[in-house]
Amino acid sequence: MTPAGLQKLRDELRNIKEVQRPQNVADIETALGHGDLRENAEYHAAKERQAELAARMAYLESHISLAQVIDxxxxxxxxxxxxxxxxxxxxxxxxxxxxxxxxxxxxxxxxxxxxxxxxxxxxxxxxxxxxxxxxxxxxxxxxxxxxxxxxxxxx
Structure with missing residues (x-):
């Protein structure tokens, strides 16, 4: 990958860790405050988003660590x-x-x-x-x- 490509992956990973994941945690906490989790669509959507973010973070971390950078x-x-x-x-x-x-x-x-x-x-x-x-x-x-x-x- 090129240096610009590596930087793009690093920026995306930083954004997930510093912006998206904290927002997701706040969304889960808000949804928990709405009561019964069995019929709480906001909670289930937030938990699904949490899994998506975790998977994307793992993907990015793996690709960054294995990257062969060619300028x-x-x-x-x-x-x-x-x-x-x-x-x-x-x-x-x-x-x-x-x-x-x-x-x-x-x-x-x-x-x-x-x-x-x-x-x-x-x-x-x-x-x-x-x-x-x-x-x-x-x-x-x-x-x-x-x-x-x-x-x-x-x-």
Whole structure:
């Protein structure tokens, strides 16, 4: 994962611990004050939220502790690999698209960040500017030409 991706996970974990979980505890206490727990929807919803927060915290803590951080800004290569920002030309539409290959937790297609495990990313790995890449997708195959490969800091 990139340094920005790791920081995003840390920020989310901090938010859960410092904001969401204390609010959830307060919600449970408020619901307990309403009496009979058997028919107390607020209590059951708050307890369910507590379980969701605990599961997300465990997930985040695990991923943070096991993270392998790679800073694309420190990479020097002309081949597509993790962290690369790749400019592609769609052979059919002649439309240019730019993708940054990031870890699964950092994926944001609207921002142009795709997972290194995505079909497009896998088809691009090891290729250079000027190479062609054929991507097999559920809707059929698409051909791309790699216009540019660069490594820079990821936001």
């Amino acid at each position: 694309p800004a420190e990479m020097n290569s002309n081949k597509v690999a993790f962290g690369a920002t790749v400019t592609l030309m769609d052979a059919d539409t002649e439309e240019e698209v730019v993708y940054c290959l990031v870890g699964e937790d950092e994926t944001n297609v609207k921002a142009g960040k795709i997972s290194i495990t995505a079909p497009i990313a896998r088809a691009l790995l090891g290729k250079e500017a000027g190479d062609d890449a054929t991507v097999r997708l559920p809707k059929g195959t698409r051909d791309f030409e790699i216009i540019n490969v660069e490594y820079k800091a990821v936001d």
